[in-house]
Amino acid sequence: MYTPYTELDQVLTDLVDSAREILGDTYVGAYVQGSFALGAGDLHSDCDFIIATTEPPSGRIEADLRVLHDELPAGEGFWCKEIEGSYADIASLKTSQGLGTPWLYCDHGHRVLIWDTHCNSLHTRWILRHKGIVLDGPPIASLVDEPPPDAMRAAMREELHGLVDGVRAWAPFDIAWTQRYIVSTCCRVLYTLRTAEVESKRGALEWAREQLDPRWRPLLTQVLQDRELGWDPGDPPRPGSLEAACEFAAYAESLDADRGR
Template sequence: MRSPRFTPFEELDALLGDLTRSVRDILGDTFVGAYLQGSFALGAGDRHSDCDFVVAATRLPSGATEATLRRLHDGIPLRPGHWARHLEGSYADTASLGDVTGLGTPWLFNDHGHRELTWDTHCNSAHARWILRHHGITLAGPPVTEVVDVVPPEAVRAEARAELPGLLDSVRTWASFELAWTQRYTVTTYCRVLYSLRTGEVASKPGALAWGAAELAPRWRPLLTQVREDRGRGWNPADPPRPGSLEATYAFAAYAESFAG
């Protein structure tokens, strides 16, 4: 029997299938479902994306179950192939996942490419939950709309409004602006936040850049076009920003943050 296709990449589909079988066995009768959110759910995932997942269970992992999940994820990035180093996701309980009152509850989180799981709110945001509710791909379990409640537009807008001030300083704490990747990531993130602030919805990275080029002040079109065209350069520690692109990015950041009020 041919394996189901969830993404454009056969290797990634095989890894997701193996992950789903493994966590179903580990979680036992607490397992509810496994889902994709993020870029692949939005139809924009490519080889430069990470693959975002959410596993729903009737309760948060603890004790021996948590320890076994930690052992599983400790080994995944050591496997051969590209995608084993590009998974990111969380193990959520259905109570906090199913209702917006549970936003901000820490879940057991696997950061992109990391071997250690941490308790974090990374995936439990209005942004991620909106994608999951509207575009989530079911790997196993019931339809995602039976697991995740509607996220009100006001919640998406409020989160975006709170994120804008200081977004640039936040990026500086974990990424170097000596890399072209950071410059592109920053511009794209501001566009995605502005899109959510305006619409109460969430766009993919290319979708947000296209929206920005069409809807924001025309003087930003060259910068947004540069970011879209340079995505294929991927993450390269030896790739510096294009001349003048950082200055344009800092100016765009100030422009974007002016909308916070």
């Protein structure tokens, strides 16, 4: 078993079988990253994959992959709509020098593949190398070098500063999910700044609740407890909770400034 969910394991198996057939000689291997690789995947998580290839998909191969991912979310069951990931050529996947290279990307629940850098991050590389689940193919550590710790911290520092404004550009601020996202993302960023490693949202929240100023424990506990509510566009933030999340983001940014950035 790859995950705690039999249905998800079957979706992943079918995806890998289909992708291997389509990619032919350009297929290298398939891997789970993200929350399931970190041991924290649940019914509120999407399942993140990386399929490694010898070269970026193009021509007939790209067209057939687009058909595959157009059909995938229309299948029966829950997990076929909760898959997200990229087709990464091994040259750009190997080191941080490949950052910025677009990969053919399947957004969560979407049916149209796009060329995007969403999965092409040091964050993804760290999870793959240290925690990645091999669905098929060679050990992932043979395909991904160790991300430099200083580069990991620099990437998180860039994400932290201006995080709230960045989220405001794409997420609605009148739903509770966004409040939880801001707080949990700040915790994940702070965790990486401290350790140069990657933790799940839940793990980072629990770490922050123990390690940060105790005045934030009620907020962090609320976000942990409310995670079970999932995405609900009709669920507004608790009174005062969004303001508290923005204050926490400012606090997180100040911690980084205090450490000399």
